Amino acid sequence: MAYDEELAQRIREYLVEFPELDIVEKKMFRGLTFLVNEKMCIGASGNELMIRFAPLLHEKLCEQNGFRPMIAEGKEYKGYGYINPDYIKTNKQLTNWLDIALQFNKEITSQKKR
Template identity: 75%
Template structure:
C-alpha cells in the first residue's frame, strides 16, 4: 500500500488543529484512510487525496479540474472522489477539500457494527 507520506503528514497536521475530533488512521483503499469520529472522512491513495463529501455535490465536483470520481468495478461512487496532486500543492488548496470532507463528516452518522 504505497501512498504519499508527505501528503499524509499534511492531512495529519491539519486534522490535529481540531482536538475535539477523534482521529483514527487505517490502511485501506490502497493507502491511508483517516477516520474522523468513527466515520471515513479523507484518505491518501498513491499521490492523491481521497475525499468523502455530500453526494448532492457530486456533479458539481466532477466539473472541477483535478477531481475524479471514485470508481470501483466500473461503478461510480457518489460522494467519494480523488483530488489530483497538482490541485493540492498549497495548504489553501488542500484545506479547502479537507474542510468539505469535515463538514460532511459532521452531517452523517457512524455506521453501527
C-alpha cells in the same frame, strides 16, 4: 499499499487543529484512510487525496479541475472522489478539499458494527 507520506503528514497537521475530533488512521483503499469520529472521511491514496463528501455535491465537484470520481468495478460512487496532486500543492488548496470532507463528516452518523 503505497501512499504519499508527505500528503498523509499534511493531512495530520491540519486535523490536529481540531482536538475535538476523534481521528483514527487505518490502512485501506490503496493507502491511508483517516476515520473522523468513527466515519471514513479523508485518505492519502497513492499520491492523490481521497475525500468523502455530500453526494449532492457530486456533479459540482466533477466540474472542478483535478477532481475525479471514485470508480470501482465499473461503478461510480457518488460522495467519494480523488484529487490530483497538482491541485493540492498549496495548503489553501488542500484545506479547501479537507473542509468539504469534514463538513460532510459532521452531517452523517457512524455505522456501528453489529
